[in-house]
Amino acid sequence: MRELATIRFIGIRMSRDFITMLLLLVVPIILITVFSIILGEVEGHTGTPIRDETVVLLVLGFQLFGGAITMNYVHQDLFAERKDRLLSLPMNTRLYGFTIMLAGIVYSIVLGMILIAYTTIVFDVNWGNFIWALLVITLMSSLSSIVCLVFTFSVKNFKIAERLSEVYGVGMILLAGMFFPMPDNALINTFNDYVNPLMLAYSSIDQVRDGGLSDGFLYAVLLSVIIIIAFGLLLLTGRRRMP
């Protein structure tokens, strides 16, 4: 269990990683602030203020990128410059990799919580049930770290793995129609309804916010199924590549 105990130091490292902090905390805060001011109190056709929709989507959207720090640390410590040193230590490297993943997930959850607090306190954004929102953030954060690691393990070149993880994040955001509306295509609609983690997460929070508990629960279950599938891929690819 010495491996798991290293989470303290991995956490300290992540908390001092200012570039990541800038990208995953400062940038969303700026975007949220700008959007909230522009959108004001305008109500959408569903009755929910457009601001609430946009801000919740933004916060969830940034969760798609949270796994970047996990893949970065796994790469640095187990595949690149620090590999020899960490492999010389009396510890199980797979368990250590898993510990990095846990730390990365917690890190992204904490950033998500800070954003939820900020949007609630400053802009009075309605997140519905906080516990539920936290659960959904946890699912999103876990999925992102797992997906990023699958990329890390499945391509040899880490730069390409990083690009793929960006394609994953940006792709889901585009398909969700956050920047511009997607064409009304059956395939895209089905993807957004059943697969796109960003839409599943948003729908889950949205449903619970509007009192549709069972639908909200169903979306979370769908998201969990995707996580389980991704985790299976992680075990498969990790077994092959982990030192």
Added chain:
Amino acid sequence: MSLLIDARTLHTKGNLIGMVKRMTIASIKGIVKRYKDQIALDYVDLDIHEGEVLGLLGPNGAGKTTLIQCLMGIIPFDKGAIHLFGEEGAVFNHVNKKKMGLVTQEITVFEELTAKENLEFFAGVYGLKGEEKKQRVKEALEFVGLSSKAKQSPNKFSGGMKRRLNIACALTHRPKLLIMDEPTVGIDPQSRNHILDAVRKLKEQGTTILYTTHYMEEVQSIATRVVIVDQGQVISEGTVDELIKNIQHEEKIFIDVNDVSTIPIERLQGLEGVKQVQVSGSVVQIISNAGAGNLDRALSIVKETSGVVGIQAEKPNLEDVFLTLTGKQLRDGEDDPS
């Protein structure tokens, strides 16, 4: 040069007597490691005895790091066997890894952690706890002279300070076998001396050390035994004195000339007993069997075509051992580290 060797002779003899009948801590037998079309290790045999500072000397690309990676179980190898601490069978287990410490060639400390936190990380992984861990971290910081920098992050450190922290990270658990892979590359002379002193102190405390370098001065000053590697092969081993004695039947003649281009190299090479002729700058360097009396003959050949500015004959050192064995320089074009 001769002064240095004499001082070494005394030093080494003292150690030699103590070394007799010591246990073999690590034994490498017939290791082969291939990278695609390249052979990085070519049937390497190597024993490391308890209490010695074994200098692994070889130029860049000789296979030193690869050998260490095999020894620590970091990479698999294609052939051969490794035994650690006199055990047969599964050697790269946690029990054995706890008895070893690796100072990597690259600086592999965590930049986001302070010096102290770095040491706490490694001490923790090695299973140290509580008061003992605290004490060992403190000792390690003192040992490498970084106590006053404990709370600073290594990204503010000089190259030498980073190297010292890199070493300290492998010390908190007091390894029986410490493996140091080129620990002094690219640092100032002061840090370098600090590190060499540290190695001597660790040896006095009974730590067995495998020290790789391509600086022969370091090996001459700290190693009790030397293994010379080149192109994945062990080409010679012994104490510094033994290695030099093996080539003592040679002498080296340097003739500084006015016009190098006119020197008839082939004629010099053709002299009886001459093993090698090299030209570097304006100096013609001749390695010849000792006592062959080639100084006179070489000089007269050179004088036929060029003026002579200076002449010198030198006792061999480890650099010459390497040159004799491989026909090339240990360091090509690199500056002297000191």
